[in-house]
Amino acid sequence: MSTYSLSDGLASGAPRISRAPLLAAWVKESGAGVAASAAWIAFGLSCLWWEDVGDWSRTHSLGIAAFVIAAITLFGTVGADYLGSAGRALRQRAPWLVALGVFLTLWEVATAKFAWLPLPFFPPPQAIIEVYTDDLPKLLDSVFASVRLQLGGYLIGATIGFLTGVSIGWSRAVGYWVHPVLRFIGPLPATAWLPIAFFTFPSSWSASTFLIALATGFPVTVLTWSGVASVSNAYYDVARTLGAKPSFLVLKVAIPAALPHVFVGLFMGLGSSFAVLVVAEMIGVKAGLGWYLQWAQGWAAYANMYAALIVMSLLCSGAITLLFAIRDRLLVWQKGTVKW
């Protein structure tokens, strides 16, 4: 009986909602979007209101672009209900758009307009935009070179690390010989090999590939090994009573069971190989984003450095996103995996 009276109360109360809560609800839902639009208008105004203290060619276009973004945000927020998932995504990210707009405005004012931060070490946003528009070919070449070097070294290192890890985890004899070597060489930072690698390998390219593979291989080996070693004996017992041969035990029991560990190794290897990549490019390889950074520094082209850093961080983050996407596909059977 009491449940009936409760729902009756709710039903009769519903139509009596007044206008004030409606407005409050609208502000709660769309306020951040409107604020974001305002922040980007502020950014646009900060670009166009004052004269630049330096000579940058993209200030006007940047101001216009900021107004365009502000307009899109505003219309998107107002019409979010008609835009489906895009509208929802905009609402969810609106607070970040506010923060970004405020940050860009402060940055613009503090650098290009009043030079509170010393130039040329702190270039304004339009200087970085200028790099992307005017120095694009060289930047793209560098991106391409970095990706090629990283991908080659990483794939070689991951493959060798995985095979070594499975072998050590599976075979006592392999473990006997490989384990001490791994303990001796593995913890050494791969960059410590730089001087030796650069004169023993025929090219700086192959030397860098070797170093990236080394940096990737160690964590992948150790985690694959620990993954294989920690597989419960019960799984092997079950498979053996069902008629499994040793090859089946390795390929269909040990490796799938170890896969969550393997992905932790691949993730750690990716991180340490990025470090090696950049150092190798700065020191020996005459291409890639690391080299671009070094080159820009040599010319005191600080805007180029920031531009390259932003690209580099997008690439590294993208690589990790890709790795996690692959993991989520392969490990759908796991509960509660970390979302990247």
Place this chain on the structure above:
Amino acid sequence: MVAAALAEAITHPAAGAALDIDNVNHAFDIDGAELPVLSDVSISVEPGEFVALLGPSGCGKSTLLRLVAGLDKPKAGTLREDESRIRSPQPSRVVVFQDPTLFPWRSVWDNVALGLEAQGILKSQRQRVDAALDLVGLSAFRNAYPHQLSGGMAQRVALARALVNDPKILILDEPLGKLDSLTRITMQAELVALWQRKGFTTLLVTHDAEEALVLANRVIVFSERPARVKADIRVDRPYPRHRGDPYLADLRRQILGLLGLDATW
């Protein structure tokens, strides 16, 4: 096709195998010291019999099952399946463990298919997997992953994974031990039905006297470790059996007495 396979499985049951356990002694090496677990165990099981092994916890029953499965070798004595010596695991002797130990990375169907896949005959025998899933009533869950199953469902999948191989000897190591009491009673009835339908020889380790008496033709009572055969009791009652049957209650009192628990009765 599933129904046809099922019908075939019913009309041509895989006959059970005889099992001979002859003077088996076994011990564990723990830090150099020898810990005896089985002492002169001799049991002869007829084809198609349902034998329950009952004994105090940790007495060595499960060790005996591992020897029968061929997972371990005895220190002394021999084990034979239909006159051929047991030296290694064979899909004709399949174990269902206390934990379902399903492979979490495989779907229910792929878990049941494990034995056929390991023996390299899955491609031509896929219908056997479907039939086994049908047998335990889990066809609707073929694409589920183990973490989505309840304890009883997981143990049914483990049972299907064993039965799909048409074992001659089914080895059950307290398979119902971790289930709730209602699920346990249901699955006891299912086990008896499957055994009657398929005709395999069954070896069940349990420490529940009632479960042993409801299920088995024969109850073998073991002593404390090292396990010796203390009593070999025939249970001549038709199936389905009733828990309240005074004949079974009487046997239960005897068995608990053998285990030194008559004071609690």
